[in-house]
Amino acid sequence: MSGIQLLLIAGVSLITVYFIQRMKAAVFSVLLMALLCLTAIFFILQPELTSRIANYFGVGRGADLVFYIFILLFWFILLKLYARIRKLEATVTELARKISINSALNETRGND
Amino acid sequence: MNNYFIVIPCYNESAMLGKVIDGLIDAGYPNIIVVDDGSEESLSGICAARHCHYLRHAVNLGQGAALQTGIEYAIIQNADVIITFDADGQHDPADIEKMATLISQGKADIVLGSRFTGSTQGLSFTRKMVIKTACFIQFLLSGFWMTDAHNGIRAISREAAKKIHLTENRMAHATEIILEIRRHKLRWVEVPVHIVYSEYSRNKGQKTVNGIRILFDVVLHKLFR
Structure with missing residues (x-):
């Protein structure tokens, strides 16, 4: 080894x-x-095995095949993470908005 | 007249805000909603002295988020016409009347201010090019040809405001509004407005490179719809 x-x-x-x-x-x-x-x-x-699979897909070396798959995976994960960040941002926005509106409403009620 | 509500989103605008509010009150618009988007120093003093509605985001979220908050609050306050107005003093309160009238007469659901059909002072060539590029991109996305993009002064009817929901927290909201107009088939019209670019508004306003960031947000908005 x-x-x-x-x-x-x-x-x-x-x-x-x-x-x-x-x-x-x-x-x-x-x-x-x-x-x-x-x-x-x-x-x-068994690195020779990846090379054989790679050859089957028309890629020279096993390491290259792994590299290509990782690029795809990386993009997928990036998009998933970005979508999640946007969702999180929407949640935070909703919270900040509710709080600000409610406290403004309470304020005006207090003044009346 | 009383059910006109002005929504002013602001972030660290303590220098100009008071003057802007005074200008609006003098022009006969007492219903003012200031949305403080998490400014470093609270703007509540400036607003309380002028009897404005004051809303504050606990954290800074962006102008789009502040506008949406102000619009929702205006609906709660039974506004019939909601006017969005920038806090940096670049808009003229005299422009509100003709915009709001078009709404209250039922001639349009949303009225957008345009700086290119109106008189505009101190607009640089680069800024003009950036805005024209934005116009073109908006045309590609929405199919509406407008002479201006990302102008802060707008008038929106109560019914249209209920339909529009801005999810873009930052500057891309201005393009999102156009997409919302298309989605809800709202009747829109552009009206010439007077814009004064002062040293202050130029410093506070968007830098040209920010346009790229806005474009990025717009593209992602389309992707993640």
Whole structure:
């Protein structure tokens, strides 16, 4: 086993353990994460296999295929996060608006 | 006359706000709603002295958010015509009458001020180009050709105000209003207005590079509708 394989396996395992510890209640997510972790370790130990899959898709190296998939994944996550931020912003706005309107209404009622 | 409500969104405008409000009261518009968008120092003193409605966002959200808050509050206050007005003193209270009249006579649901058909002082060439580009983009998005974009003075009928809901908190709200006009099939008209660009309003106003940020917000607004 080469150095990079050890490093990657250690990293993947740490992230998985951390995730599972934090998300104990979400059974489905934990199972999915564990499955993902096992797949990752499997491919780290068998790099020739990714290359064969890559060749099947017309990509030269396994590492390149992983890179391309990650670009797609990255864009997807970026959009999802952005949508979530916008939703959060809308919630904060709604709160600030309700508070300001209510306190202004209370003020005028107090003056009458 | 009493059911005209002026909505002034402001953020750190303590220098000009008092003068702007006085100008409106002198012109015969006593119903003024100031929406303080989380200014560093409270503007309540300036407003209380002039018997204005004062609303304050606990945090700074942006001009679009402040406008929407003011409009909702105006509806609660039984406004028949809602006029939006900038706090930096670039608008002329004398322009309100003809805009609001078009609404109260039922000739339009929303009246937009245009600085290019009216008289405008101190408008720089770059600013003109930026606004014209914005006009063109708005035309592509909405199909409405307007001579001005992102002008702060507008008059909106009560019914139209109930339909319009601005979700763009920052400056892209000005384009969002146009999209809302299209969505709700509102009758709109442009009216020439007088705008004075002072040293103060130029400093407070939008920088040219901000146009790119606004465009970014507009594009994302279309994407995440």
